[in-house]
Amino acid sequence: MNAAGIQPVTRGVERPAHDARRGKCSTAASVGGELRSVRGRSPAGASLARAGTGGDQRRLSVEQRRDRLGPYHGRVLPTRGYGGNVTDNRAPQSFEVRTYGCQMNVHDSERISGVLEEAGYVRSSGEGTADLVVFNTCAVRENADNRLYGNLGRLRSAKQENPGMQIAVGGCLAQKDRGEIVRRAPWVDAVFGTHNLGSLPTLLERARHNEEAEVEILESLDKFPSTLPARRESAYSGWVSVSVGCNNTCTFCIVPALRGKEKDRRPGDVLAEVGALASEGVLEVTLLGQNVNAYGVEFGDRYAFGKLLRSCGDIEGLERVRFTSPHPRDFTDDVISAMAETPNVCPQLHMPLQSGSDRMLKAMRRSYRAERFLGIVDKVRAAMPHAAITTDIIVGFPGETEEDFEATLDVVRRARFASAFTFQYSKRPGTPAAEMEGQLPKEVVQQRYDRLVELQNEISLEANSELVGSEVELLVAEGAGRKNAHTARWSGRARDGRLVHFTPSGEVEDRIRPGDVVRTRVTQAAPHHLLADDGVSEHRRTKAGDHWEVGQRPKTSGVGLGLPTFGAPSAESAASAEQGCGC
Known part of the structure; x- marks a missing residue:
């Protein structure tokens, strides 16, 4: 078991590959980064085969496969950071990540962005189609597959016009459909699952080198996602996972099959990441897990989540703590006490x-x-x-x-x-x-x-x-109101999570930024929001607002401290979190 609490697993991946120009596809089994001959099934159920025309399949010997791979010989090319150095002998490649689904997917996309930046990619400016488009997919929402394949179809012409462009598909639908994605959309270059976010740059480099699609789906975690760098989407609010996977077996839910059994991060890891975000000016953190109330069972502490909430109260600069989602079966009274007694845990x-x-x-x-x-x-x-x-x-x-x-x-x-x-x-x-x-x-x-x-x-x-007539403290949000441009209102979230659209007045109107904190009075109510049109009684400029103003979003290194302790992280832990030990 490594420092992040993850049991090492034998890697076996199923990697259907294709060349859209020649109409060919193949499947390779890669174990430990090397190709080897496979009889029957690999440890992950992968097989080594090649599909010819008409669907005829035959086994490839290792020598045949190596001939096809050329200088790779089944090994990864030298890499920088978490993936191939895409800047070697060419301009930096731009990327865009399109996210569908739950908060966990949003957070995973932040990790994907961090890994790509570490590998030398640069975020797209939004003008035109990026050199790399990554879809982080959902398998829970209705018509998720139709939405994905529709979007992939719209990118087909863009790729024909720009042969150097690459498309990657990850997330829950990729974990479920696997090689089906490249069979239905042969212009896709890489498919990766929920367990191996960090492998994306290497898969893209292989696909570019071999001119074939790379599909790598692992059956269990390659490494805990929190050990990967992350480019945060917000200057003022951050996601921090306390666990991945789920041990419940709800009959309507496919998530456990796609994200695996629950794995808990150690408290020291979680608190170090929260502390690193707070040190960058982030005011609000949401603790994520498929079932946060089961947190700690894996390392033998049933009351770990309540302790974690209390420890978040000791982190300097952290003003708001939320969490999602708890399961009623595992809800304990100590969590309620921690919520009520920890000032920065929100009443939500x-x-x-x-x-x-x-x-x-x-x-x-x-x-x-x-x-x-x-x-x-x-x-x-x-x-x-x-x-x-x-x-x-x-x-x-x-x-x-x-x-x-x-x-x-x-x-x-x-x-x-x-x-x-x-x-x-x-x-x-x-x-x-x-x-x-x-x-x-x-x-x-x-x-x-x-x-x-x-x-x-x-x-x-x-x-x-x-609530009409009451005063509320708001964390000013970016783009939370669809009509704000027409009404001259700003939007923010109250401590209890309610959305409030407010009208600033006087000199403060030009000084408010997303990430700042204001106080205002509620003047009107609707089912899904509140209005506050009497101006702002208090305005506090924040470090998060400063960062938003200059377009600076937090970037956190991977955290893998493995500390089974509670309390605010020590100076040594915070330093390690900022550097990222990657273990």
Whole structure:
């Protein structure tokens, strides 16, 4: 086990390759960076084969494969940083990362950007098509595959006009579809999964050298993503993962199959990364995990997440801490106490409900019941009366009856969520729910969905209306309001996560920047936002605002300290985090 707490694994990758000009494709097994002959299946289930015309396949000997690879002989070319040195004998290549899906994907894209910059690529200015376009995909959202292949199709002509351009596909859909991507879109150069973000520059260099697609999908982590550098998207707000993967088996969810079993980072790693962000002026950090409440189980501390929240309270300059997402089954009272007693932990809780029907929760394999969920809500409100509690709800799960749906509406009325992300169930191939009987007609699901949204909007408006006349502290956000350019309003997030559009006045109007902090009074409420049109009573310029003003976004090196301790990181730890030990 290495310093990041990851068990080393034997690497075996499936790498279908193709040359769009010749209409050929092949598959190679790479183990430990070298090609070797394979009988049957490699440790990761890879095979060594070549597909000729008409779909005829034959085994390639090592010698034949080496002849085809030329000077590579199955080895990676000399690299700089985390990938090939793309600046050798040519101008720097520009890149663009397009992200779909959840917050974890957004954070992964920051890692991808950091790895590419480390390898010598430069971020695209946004004018024209970049030399490299990377798609970080989602397999959870409806029509995710259609969206990807549609976008890939639109880039085909751009690549024909610019033969040096490269396209890469990563993320959950890549982990699921693997070689299918290059079969459906032969102009793609590299496909990588959720477990090997750091391999992208090398895959691109191989594809460029061999004029064939490179597909590398690992079945478990190559290295913990936090050991990779990251180019942050925001000057004032940052994501920090506490774990990757998930040990739950919800019948509607494909994430565990694509991201693997839960692996926890050590507390010292997490706190060092949070401290490094705070030292760069970041004011707000969101701790990420598929189930943050299970954090610590892997290293034998069931109460680790509450301790982690308290330790974040000791980090200088860190003003706001959020987290997502907890699972009701693992929610413990010590986390509620830590939230209430740690000043910089925000009074906000996003806890997925999914259904208010115990029968549906059992079918979903959610391992808690409605009363357990409501009990947590009551405890949170008792400790933090003004906390904003939000949730996720699925409507139309297979077998859902009108009685089941009414049970969901009842829980929504009792919980009085500040807001809810509501979803219409749709089949996800590869999940148990996709094979269940009782799939509901679309019109029934739509009708129930509309009723739920109407109820939640009423509750949200009532809750927001209670805030009219109160003062709120806002972290000014960039581009959070679609109508801001027409209304002369700015937007920001209150400590409880609510979106507030505000109108500055006087001299302060020209001095406010995203990343600054303001105080203002709420004048009007809507279901999904608040308005504050009486000007700003306080304005504090921040280091984050300074960085935003000059276009400087934080770049953090990889963190792999492996410290099983709590408390603010020491000076030595912070220094190591900034340098990045990469272990």
